[in-house]
Amino acid sequence: MAIKRPASAGRGTGASAKGGATDGLDPVLGVVARYFGVLAEPTRLKILHAICDDEQSVSAIVAATGTTQSNVSRHLSLMLNAGIVERRRDGCAVYYRIADPEFVDICRRMCERIASRLDMQAPLRRDLMGFAARH
Template sequence: MKSQSSQSQEVVQQVAEYFSILGEPMRLRILNLLRDGEKCVQDLVIETATSQANVSKHLKVMLQAGILNRRTEGTSAYYSVADELIFDLCNLVCVRIADRIEQQARRFRDFSLAGKR
């Protein structure tokens, strides 16, 4: 039987791994492209302007993490987002970053105005 401490460490490790998956810019670009629905690998290659090997590598990581779904049709693989909640998480982060940028802009404007007195 696992101790509470080792269970907590396991949970923290899994959460950290999930966030590390989202810490890769190309994966965020792919998720954004999948926001409007499923796409085949070739479409993602064209829209990201990168190699098929690179796109496939990132798709595999997100598929294994349960972030994406995959289906095949003939020789093509199609990917879609498995849990739309991922977009809520990304939106929360974007709003926080935008707030910080706006605060920084206000400080710059205030500083600029202070210098003109």
Template sequence: MAELVPPQLLEHVAERFRVLGDATRLGILRALLENGDLNVGEIVARLETTQANVSKHLGVLLRAGIVSRRAVGTTAYYAIADPSLGRLCDIVCDRLREQNAEEARIFAAT
């Protein structure tokens, strides 16, 4: 069984979940997980949103240590910096799939 988080760290855990609790930021992370390093323009094209919106959310992810940035000439490329992110996504998505399958079975039986 996993060790419980000490009470003094709960605010840090809550902040991590707040950072991950935004659909645009999750879209950015998905794009990076699927494609590897991307620049802002490439992320904008994949998310079909604005450059300002992507830049704002990349700043939040960067400050949280979830993504990293490296400069190549005048272009900045972003990558996943937190190796636990893939596992966390797998856990959450697998559980949602299980719940949806269970709900579908219930609806099919009625």
């Protein structure tokens, strides 16, 4: 993914789509797509899930997600760059927290929407609704 820090994002003058209304749409969609891309990884969602109530240290997140510390740090850096999480240092531990609840809310809505499209008795549906309700 790799999202440039918010502030600008290089509005290239190229690629304005042969046919469509040539507003500055392409760069916009590119940025939006990259943000969706950040949410398009199970591990990252798991990390967000782990820190969406309170901030957590990296090691706590590692324990919660069951993946490598290396991996967790990488995903956290990426989300930090995207401005989705924030960082706080305490001693030699580093705590991460959600930077913007809206992103969690978008996840919640996505869950609800997917759940509503599943068969009522599908087991996944229950899990999705439970997940959505918790956030």
